[in-house]
Amino acid sequence: MRSMAKRPTIHDVAAVAGVSRGTVSRVLNDDRYVSPAAHAAVKRAIAETGYVLNRAARSLVTQRTGSVVMVLSEPQEKLFEDPTYSVLLRTATRRLAERDVSLVMMIAGNDGDRDRVIRYLRGGHADGAFLVSTHAGDRLVDALVDIPVAAVAQGAVIGRENVIPYAAADDREGARQMTRYLVERGRKRIATITGPLDTPGGALRLEGFADVLGRKASRRLIEHGDYTQLGGESAMARLLERAPDIDAVFVASDLMAAGALSALRAAGRRVPEDVAVGGFDDSAVALTTHPPLTTVRQPLERVAEETVRLLLALIDGAEHLEPVILPTTLIVREST
Amino acid sequence: MRSMAKRPTIHDVAAVAGVSRGTVSRVLNDDRYVSPAAHAAVKRAIAETGYVLNRAARSLVTQRTGSVVMVLSEPQEKLFEDPTYSVLLRTATRRLAERDVSLVMMIAGNDGDRDRVIRYLRGGHADGAFLVSTHAGDRLVDALVDIPVAAVAQGAVIGRENVIPYAAADDREGARQMTRYLVERGRKRIATITGPLDTPGGALRLEGFADVLGRKASRRLIEHGDYTQLGGESAMARLLERAPDIDAVFVASDLMAAGALSALRAAGRRVPEDVAVGGFDDSAVALTTHPPLTTVRQPLERVAEETVRLLLALIDGAEHLEPVILPTTLIVREST
DNA sequence: TTTCAGTCTGTGAACGTTCACAGATGTTTC
């Protein structure tokens, strides 16, 4: 709190440059029809005065805010353990900053949070919304269709695939890659631990698993987790009890796979000799486990970039945007 | 993009409530001096019309934006592996949302980024800045003192402790707790792997270590890391080469400790039988490692809450705020 | 020469609030 000198306005710049308000505004928004001389004078005046645009004033007349909201739906607090969010956040922030739009964060963990987000969006406080890890049937999504705001998602919003454009890794094909690889390595009784089935990652990775295994993907070999480490651990324990003869397991996230490794160790199974373990995400944990995890890499940065691209296009008035699905890569380490 | 019905303004609310603009504004800002009858009428009219305040308009006249920036300084990309950011972000977002101030994210990874942040702040686009993991000598900090904006940090900004208020865990005492514990367990040759010494966590945790060990903390037993897993691994390897007889190591972050465990395993040392390993942070990785890490828990949520509190106080005009230092807890697991 | 289109510039009005002020009413104090 110092320097009481008032911020220069567009008027000050105009005075210094010897032109009118209008001309300054035109160079600020690089409109056509401003002479090179005027343009140069204004640029110089801006530098000289240290002028910086007042967004509030612009926003007031344009009805645009120059900002978008990233909404993290996070029904379980623990979901936040997941390092994927960091990558999304970092990449999105960068890409948006390049276009001079700022990213405001909101958490939609409970209904109170969700109402706040809805109020925010309905109030026109942002030009767009970037939904992350939204579950099927989220009331936020229902509300969104009534609000005139651009919205995109990272990962399909189940049940709203056609109304909310999205970018995502090819979860289904990624799961196929891993499952095929386990088959090729000679594993005979391959189980899986899925994510919540109301998330695209949960549902699609299971489908990919079933695509490859066909009838061999029996109910006995499928267990459900919640993307947390503890969830993975208990799912693995249940699996071992029900089907002690399994020799491989495809776990739908690295974090759950870390939990599965603990359960296997507790049960005295060696990895990979007795049971091969495959993860998904290629997050940092895949390297901290012992042994390091064979996993499926998602191109998370590209996903974030594409999602941002979709959002900006939507804000600029685009319609009928197609989803963007990006290829995954199998990363082989020592757990298989 | 639908529903072209224009948003209701304060005028519409006034008309419906049968009062004037001014009165509506007063209830919006809960000023004193508005009759209960008027208050009720306005509340009703707001609900009826679905009015929501236009922040840009308010901002234009109040010269306040109702938002703060969280600035992530992130010299190494990998720092982002660190799950602490997620906690800070989540907690800060929540607490700020309760006070109706929104949180915009900015990354200050390179100089271009930093200039953007400076421009943003100088432009008055935010009421305050919340610095995270800022290193000593960051030009952003230098610029900040010339900008009339409230600024606080999570963790001390070395060299600016007196100008930028902060909240932090008691890094020094936390390190003492761990070191004392290792001594009590009978370990004789205790080494440490520090963080970068231009961060408070790097410097203070080393000081705490030295506080307990005194002259026994010889240079031979001190190695430096960069808070990454790989950095921890190579630091551990160097340590083993230089001082093969060590029987314990205090590592200044869990992620580095995970790396240290790999190096120890590669060298054929058993943990904890041959070498005890202590981490710091109590992050999610502390549970994924094998064995699970004994570590020092930082009250990260409280740190975030206190930092937010300081920031809001500063924005409200407080001066001379004292740093807030919060106690840590030793968490004993199987690596010691 | 006149007309026309294109280029460039300045100006008034508007965006939706808050704030300071002035005025009206009611209530206490001497």
Place this chain on the structure above:
DNA sequence: GAAACATCTGTGAACGTTCACAGACTGAAA
């Protein structure tokens, strides 16, 4: 019963932009 004060309300002006319009100037086409 007047003066002083507290409570409550309405109004004009201001915040710093953009936008639509009008007008001036240019050069080319008729």
